[in-house]
Amino acid sequence: MKTGKTVITDPFWLRYRSVVRREMIPYQWKVLNDEIDVNIERERNDSSIPNEKSHALENFRIAAGIHEGHHYGWVFQDSDVYKWLEAVAYSLMEEPDESLKKMADSVVDLIAQAQEDDGYLGTYFTIEEPYRKFKSLMNSHELYCAGHFMEAAAAYYEAVGNQKVLDTAMKLAEHIEKALGPDGEFGYDGHEEIEIGLMKLYHLTGEERYLRLSNYFLRIRGTDEDFFGDQKKTDPGKKPVIGGMDQLTRRYFQVHKPPVEQDTAEGHAVRLVYLCTAMADVAASSGDQDMLDACRRIWRNIVDRRMYITGGIGSTVHGEAFTFDYDLPNDTMYCETCASVGLIFFAAQMLRNESVGEYGDVMERALYNTVLSGTALDGKHFFYVNPLEVNPAASQLDPGKSHVKPVRPEWLGCACCPPNLARLLASVDRYIYTVKENQCLVNLYISSTADLTVSGGSVKITQQTDYPESGTIRIQVSAQQDHPFDLGLRIPGWSRTYEVTMDGNEAGCSSGVYKNGYFYIRNLTGEHEIILILCMEPRFWRADPRVRDDVGKVALTRGPVVYCLEEVDNGKNLHLLSVDPAGKTEGETEDGELGHIIRITADGRRIREPEDGQSLYRPADETEPQEENVRLSFIPYYTWANRGSNEMSVWVRTV
Structure with missing residues (x-):
């Protein structure tokens, strides 16, 4: 899988990665280790959600026999530690840090114990409940957690060469x-992830x-429709591992039919895209056509009918799921x-299967909007849910909207997202x-230097850009003369126009060809400078x-970034506002x-608010709403909720 090394030099992304390294990782360590007092909020109105502490690392100490006590938190609490370890691995690849490595090594030792x-x-x-291992797979998350450990182990071994973490993961895989x-016994986990973890071990070890x-x-x-029910009948446990799961349908778990026969995105959204990520990876690695075909069908259903403009997925709090x-x-x-x-993982694996720009478009859409919205600018507050419209009063007083937070919590009872x-x-x-x-696709435009192996030869690619502020991307390529390759530049679907020049001459790209969302420059060798210019004008979408x-509403974007209105800039009652899509828009840096x-x-x-004392409902033929002209102020969606609790809206009525 590994084809080279890419070093990011982009100020936009360096800031975020610095926040991860200097704020997010240390902060999460302290929370997982119960070293600091934080306000742990339940992600929805559900008193069964544990919110006293994390206890994640303490659970490992108890399991290892270092401390005495009971397990606290979700049955899948271990995965919080594994994902943290994986984040540390990538951070160490970017910037070595002996103290951070020492901390991570101690976690590896603890896991092994x-x-x-x-x-x-x-x-x-x-x-x-040692007598209950693998006896309640619908809810136990045992293979889910194992998959996350395998992912972390592969990353950490790659980062620092820690043999113990790899040996521990391989021993776990052998046991499973x-x-x-x-x-062995027939069975699969209610939450897909083991399949991804195993593929990470495959790519690492071969x-x-x-x-x-x-x-x-x-x-x-999904081949045995009674599997979960049959396991429940023989489960020696006295109570469900997770309460309330018995009421969920087979679609929630993506077991209503075998994955290769599925056509639509069903059930728990995270489970679905983890399933598809693994399927696409297996398809790319083994050439399984039926698996790839299923991925294509599900992808089309997501992108064409079930995805938000922000790259968010999952339409309901009930089951955190797709609906219709x-x-x-x-x-x-x-x-x-x-x-x-x-969804980004899924898109990345689909790009391994086929060079289709839409996969990169969706990857970019999710990354610059819902994913970045998931963290506050300080890296210490996090959204579980990423709404497109918020009224703080509704979040506080409407039980049906308790999951919609107007500000990011410090931590969450279910802390899978941070x-x-x-x-x-x-x-x-x-x-x-x-x-x-013999192909290298440029999926994301981020200032960076990459040393890659393409078509058997060494290729160095340097990107220089202020994207997403600017649509100009300067790409310098240095490739071996005897190893020609094709360079594919993704042309985003949101860009009205694009322009490509090579070595200062548009004619230098006369051999270029546009196909499926990429502009290809064929048979590149030697040294060249390529400039891609994308149209970054603000654009309204229906x-x-x-x-x-x-x-009757529109949403505003500029490049890959979705914009929104916030109360702090536009006053209360955002629903009274309307925008003229044909009117004047101006962008200004700040x-x-x-x-x-x-x-x-x-x-x-x-719309002007009426004076108090008027009837709640009035005859339409006797009243007309009074309106006034205003100048609306939009900010990038990923920055909302960083200035306190206030209303927010992505979609705005048209005048």
Whole structure:
């Protein structure tokens, strides 16, 4: 899998990666280690969600026999530690830090101590119910946690060469293969992830057994419609591992039919995109056409009918799930940060299968909007849910909107998102390019220097750009003369126009060709300078009219960045505002409490609020709303909620 090294030099992304390294990782360590007092909020109105402390690392100490006590938190609490470790690995690849490495090494030692002699690893069942291992797979998250550890182990071994972490992961994989592989008991986890982790081990070690086991879990999923129910009948536990899961349908778990037969995005959004990530990876690694075809069908359903303009997915809090086509409510949606992280993983794997620019477009859309919105600018507050419309009063007083937070909490009762966000932001460099055979795709425009191996030869690519502020990308290429390759520049679907020149001459690109969202310059060798210019003008978008909540409304974007209105800039009752899509828009850079941004103003109207004492309902033929001209102020969506609790809206009525 590894085809080279990319070093980011981009100020925009260096700031975020610095926040991850200097703020997010140390902060999360302190929370996971219960070293600081933080306000842990439940992500929705559910008293069963644990919110006293993290206890994640303490669970490992108890499982290892270092301390005595009981497990606390979710059954999948271990995965918070694993994702943190993976984020540390990517951070160390970017910038060595001996103190951070020492901290991570101690975590590896602790995990290895918590592993049982036969290879089993899972603190809840080791501590509380050892007789119940793999007996409640619908809810136990044992393989889910194992997958996250395998991902972390592969990354940390690559970063520092820690043999213990790899040995521990391989021992765990061997145990799972014996227990649940083709020669073991039939079974698969209710939450997909083991399949991704096994593929990470496969790409690192080259051992086919991991590819085969990942493929096996994907192939047997959904083939026995009674599996979860049958396990429940023989489960020796006295109560469900996670309460309330029995009421969920088979679609929630993506087991309503085998994955290769599925056509639509169903159930828990994170589970679905993790499933698809693994399927696309297996397809790219083994050439399984039916698996790739299923990925294409599900992708089309997501992008064409079930994805928000911000790259968010998951339309309801009930099951954190997809619902039905074109059901995209803005104020009750879910759009979990983890789901958009997973959507990026899915898109990246699809690019390995086929060079289609839409995959890069969606990757970029999710990254610059929902993913970045998932963290405050300080790196110490996090969204679980990423709404497109917020009224703080509704969040506080409407139980049906308790999951919609007007400000980011310090921590969450279910803390899957903060470390997931950290590991993605720390590894953004891995998504800039896709290399396969004699082709190098430029997926993300981020100032960086990459040393790659393409078509068997060494290639150095340097990007210089102020993207997404500027649409000008300068790319310098140095390639071996005897190893020609094709360079594909992604042309985003949002750009009205594009211009490509090579070595100062547009004619130098006469051999270039546009195909499926990429502009290819063929048979590159030697040294060249390529300049790509994209159109970055502000642009209004309408949703498909079948999206009920967006009829008569528009959303504003500039480049890949979605914009929104906030109360602090535009006053209360944002629903009284309307915008003129044909009116004048102006962008102006500013450096302030939201960082370095481009603020966009646009012509609009505001309905005047009536005086108190008037009837709640009045005859339409006797009254006309009184309106006034206003200038609306839009900010990048990813920066909202950094100035206190206030209203926010992405979609705005048109005049």
